[in-house]
Amino acid sequence: MLNIxxxxxxxxxxLINCAIPSNxxxxxxxxxxxxxxxxxxxxxxxVPSLSFNISQYLVDKANLKVVALTFDDGPDPQNxxxxxxxxxxxxxxxxxxxxxxxxxxxxxxxxxxxxxGNEIANHSYYxxxxxxxxxxxxxxxxxxxxxxxxEAGVAPHWFRPPYxxxxxxxxxxxxxxxxxxxxxxxxxxDWKNTxxxxxxxxxxxxxxxxxIILFHSTKPETVKALPHIxxxxxxxxxxxxxxxxxxxxxxxxxxxSIE
Ligand SMILES: [Zn+2]
Numbered sequence: 313m314l315n316i317x318x319x320x321x322x323x324x325x326x327l328i329n330c331a332i333p334s335n336x337x338x339x340x341x342x343x344x345x346x347x348x349x350x351x352x353x354x355x356x357x358x359v360p361s362l363s364f365n366i367s368q369y370l371v372d373k374a375n376l377k378v379v380a381l382t383f384d385d386g387p388d389p390q391n392x393x394x395x396x397x398x399x400x401x402x403x404x405x406x407x408x409x410x411x412x413x414x415x416x417x418x419x420x421x422x423x424x425x426x427x428x429g430n431e432i433a434n435h436s437y438y439x440x441x442x443x444x445x446x447x448x449x450x451x452x453x454x455x456x457x458x459x460x461x462x463e464a465g466v467a468p469h470w471f472r473p474p475y476x477x478x479x480x481x482x483x484x485x486x487x488x489x490x491x492x493x494x495x496x497x498x499x500x501x502d503w504k505n506t507x508x509x510x511x512x513x514x515x516x517x518x519x520x521x522x523x524i525i526l527f528h529s530t531k532p533e534t535v536k537a538l539p540h541i542x543x544x545x546x547x548x549x550x551x552x553x554x555x556x557x558x559x560x561x562x563x564x565x566x567x568x569s570i571e
Contacts, residue, residue: 376521379550380558381406381542382496384435384472386529387418394535396425402542404552405429408529409472412437412457415464422464431554433470434458434491442473442482451485458489470494470555494555496526500537503528508536515541519548522562524555 381399386392387410399406408425410432415422425432436442437453445453454471461468471491473482483493498518500511511533515525527534545552553561 376561377550378522378553378558378561379519379545380524380553380555381527382409382472382524382555383407383527383529383534384409385439386410387414387421388529389418389421391532391535392421392425392529395529395538396421396428396430398535398538398542399430400428402546402552404542405431405554406552407431407433407470407555409433409435409470410457410461411435411439412453412460415457415460419464422466426466429554431470431556432461432466432468433472433555434461434468434486434489435472436474439474441475441477443477443479447481447485450482451488454486454489454491458491472496492559494524496524498523498525500525500527500534502531502534502537505531506533508533508540511537512540512544516544519545519550522558524558 381404383392383395383406386408392408395406405428408430412434422432434454434457437456440449440453442450442453458468468491471482471486471489471493472495473493476495478493486493497520498515500515502511506514511527515537527538542552
């Protein structure tokens with residue numbers, strides 16, 4: 313009943329938003345994705361809301377040989393269960409950015425993911441371009457998903473805007489809900505429905521220390537590519553971290569001295 317009421321509330325907000333002229337809702341600082349219709353393979357603006365930037369730290373292979381695997385757009389009971397097994401078989405964990413409207417009825421999967429040390433985070437309620445919607449609808453997207461995650465026993469720390477599309481309003485709203493906004497440094501572009509071999513090549517050819525790799529739970533070819541990607545990175549000496557572990561690792565690094 314509560315979820316039905318929440319859903320009605322959100323749809324009311326969406327209706328209200330539709331009545332607002334679009335030039336009020338759209339920010340002048342639209343993301344690369346919004347301006348260009350596609351995402352970058354790599355971005356420097358990966359954590360816009362943190363008080364530090366990755367470029368402030370001395371990151372090289374010697375001092376941060378970690379990668380964060382991240383999976384967007386779930387929960388996807390079939391693929392996420394397989395991904396969970398692949399991660400567990402390799403004794404490693406990852407971060408899952410879940411869409412609020414898909415969360416109903418996924419408690420067993422969520423519990424199992426957390427029991428295996430995975431991190432679960434917020435990927436909006438219905439996956440809009442955040443800069444296309446009003447601040448009120450941005451807020452409800454983040455707040456409703458947070459509520460559902462808390463009800464499921466998850467305390468989320470991160471928000472990833474759909475399509476990597478955000479502006480300062482998005483970042484501020486996420487922060488009000490206790491979330492840091494994070495993008496990625498390597499986009500597998502698995503959303504283009506490419507074959508596993510291509511996904512593997514895209515990721516491995518771009519791998520770097522401290523990488524945050526974007527995958528999508530909804531893509532079966534990603535599931536196929538994952539064991540090879542993990543094996544290659546393990547062989548190359550990388551360890552695998554959740555987003556919160558990634559932040560802790562980054563904070564341990566020395567800062568460059570100012571000349
Ligand atoms: Zn997404």
